[in-house]
Amino acid sequence: MPEGDTIHRTASALRTALIGRPTVRFDAPRLVGPSPQAGRTIEDIVSHGKHLEIRWDDGIILHTHMRMTGSWHLYRTGERWRRPYRQLRASIETDQWVAVCFNAPVVETYREPDRRRHPGMGRLGPDLCDVHADLGQVVNLLLSYPDPDARLRDVLLDQRAMCGVGNVYRCEVLWATELSPWAHVGDLSHRDAVLVVNTAARQLRANLHHARRVTVDDVPGGLAVYGRNGQGCPRCHDTIEVRRVGEHARLLYWCPGCQVRLDPRLADDTREMDPHPAASKYLADLPWRRADAG
Helix, strand or coil, X not given: CCCHHHHHHHHHHHHHHHCCCECCEEECCCCECCCCCCCCEEEXXXXXXXXXXXXXXXXXXXXEECCCCCEEEEEECCCCCCCCHHHEEXXXXXXXXEEEEECCXXXXXXXXXXXXXXXXXXXXXXXXXXXXXXXXXXXXXXXXXXXXXXXXXXXXCCCCCCECCCHHHHHHHHHHCCECXXXXXXXXXXXXXXXXXXXXXXXXXXXXXXXXXXXXXXXXXXXXXXXXXXXXXXXXXXXXXXXEECXXXXXXXXXXXXXXXXXXXXXXXXXXXXXXXHHHHHHHHCHHHHHHHC
């Protein structure tokens, strides 16, 4: 599935091939909005999280949202497509290149002054793939999130708060920060929010220039928890678990042994946890336990 780093690389490739070239042909079987006209020149291509937009010189903007299924491919004119025509959602042909969007759930056009006209896009948060993004703004958006009881795991995917984090990175960011997937966003301290945002930005930017995602260097496959259900956690060696959560029932991978920070299920200090080494360490480090030990 595409994430912010993938779309960022795609936009870079499309810019190189298409910008400054007049459109020879445009096709979009399910397009919502006016069709870009032949002869118009492509002026800009930008990505924002899983959104990719292409702008023509007459003010028409093609907005595509990849969500979990969409992708853009780039072919030389006459080259055979790697996917069937029935998956086509938009194609842009120039004199040398054909850019094809497959399976994107949202394909629509609008004119530049109306960029915020539809509620589906709404006001997007900063794109963490952009090295110039204001990370302090993202921290403030987390700390002022309108639903403080929302789970942090879900907020990480909310593009109104930040763009670029998909399912893989939300699992990896939560693991790297040792935060529980069941943590409420309203329980984050300023320090926690800074840690989450900086970790997400660092992981995304480290993977902008290669297709293979790597968040930890010393684990086969390069990922700490994602896709590793039933395997040992590289930090505490507990068993990684997986569960479908959220509106779209996406797979969430996490380590129950060491991802316990801000877990509301542990709020009752009378409840003892499993005598796992990581759990014992967590209990021993609680302030009131340290006081008792002293």
